[in-house]
Amino acid sequence: MNYCCCFLEKLGTFTAYENVSKTKSFRFAKEASLIIWISGPTGSGKTTLSNYLQQSGWRVIREIIPLEVFEKFASDPQNHCAQLQENIIQSRFDQFSRLKSEKIAFDRSVSEDVEVFCRLHMQNGYLSEEKFRAIKSFGDSLLGKMPNPDLVIYLSSSFETLRDRLHAAGQPEIVSNSLRGQISLYESWLNAAKYEVLQI
Numbered sequence: 001m002n003y004c005c006c007f008l009e010k011l012g013t014f015t016a017y018e019n020v021s022k023t024k025s026f027r028f029a030k031e032a033s034l035i036i037w038i039s040g041p042t043g044s045g046k047t048t049l050s051n052y053l054q055q056s057g058w059r060v061i062r063e064i065i066p067l068e069v070f071e072k073f074a075s076d077p078q079n080h081c082a083q084l085q086e087n088i089i090q091s092r093f094d095q096f097s098r099l100k101s102e103k104i105a106f107d108r109s110v111s112e113d114v115e116v117f118c119r120l121h122m123q124n125g126y127l128s129e130e131k132f133r134a135i136k137s138f139g140d141s142l143l144g145k146m147p148n149p150d151l152v153i154y155l156s157s158s159f160e161t162l163r164d165r166l167h168a169a170g171q172p173e174i175v176s177n178s179l180r181g182q183i184s185l186y187e188s189w190l191n192a193a194k195y196e197v198l199q200i
Contacts, residue, residue: 037109040155041182043165050107059101064091081126114139
């Protein structure tokens, strides 16, 4: 919970965004005064922070993965990776399109789904280049229908800490083995980010 307290302290300097963002015109027929992306590798604490925000009145868009689809991916990633990623990306968009809230937090964004995880799966041979391009086009089209974040909150931890958390949580090997790749691709994603980023 220490990083939650740290985040709330730093967020106090960020409240001016609420007044600014109320003037923005979104493509959905609603006004969202503040949108944040909670980002970081698996095990970095995104869900813990998301839960904390939800208790404080935020609406959280979560990663919804059908258990059957994930189990198929874990046992046969090459044949089920595309279906898994398309499900995740579509679920984020569907959740957002149903919301009418002034404070929305994404527990990982569509941008990360594409540029970190789909790219990682392509590097690992689970997605062909052609399929990666198709999913990227799909993800980019949905991103174009949603407003940009007012802030990206990136939760960082050492490789050793993340690895220990994944082992303690009983994550399958396909997840824990991808950790170094996630960290590397997140560094590239952050370097290319066009949004305000708060690293914790």
